[in-house]
Amino acid sequence: AARPADPPHKGEGETRTFASPLARRIAREAGVDVSAVTGTGPHGRVVKADVEAAIAGGGAQAAPAAKAAPAGAPAPAVKAMSDDQVLKLFEQGSYDLVPHDNMRKTIARRLVEAKTTIPHFYLTLDCELDALLALRTQINAAAPVKKTDKGEAPAYKLSVNDMVI
Known part of the structure; x- marks a missing residue:
């Protein structure tokens, strides 16, 4: 052909x-x-x-x-808001101002780029997690206790996200 x-x-x-x-x-x-x-x-x-x-x-x-x-x-590239514009959105004194290091600047820039250039869709799912939450409570209660500078704290603390993943 x-x-x-x-x-x-x-x-x-x-x-x-x-x-x-x-x-x-x-x-x-x-x-x-x-x-x-x-x-x-x-x-x-x-x-x-x-x-x-x-x-x-x-x-x-x-x-x-x-x-x-x-x-x-x-x-x-989408023009991001300046630090001053972002700070005006919040009440004075309701935040701690921490300078951005290069890694955080890169993460923020890439996050904005991904959010503005990649199509997003969101899914919602309802789940009954009663048994999972009960298991999480049991596992966290069984965690050994360690002494730290601030007193005693469990050696680990599982989150719901840990369990889902």
């Missing part, structure tokens, strides 16, 4: 327009140039709603931001 011809290569400085197949079809049927539509989908991808908005607006919208970014460029 013959292979379909490869699509023509774009010229120097031109970038590929990312669009969903449905958006491309709707744009083709309406006579709208997909490359002139501003994409609001992931990484600037043109989606159905963008094409419909362009058609309703009487033509394609200009897309200077989409054209400026190279095709392989990562999504722009």
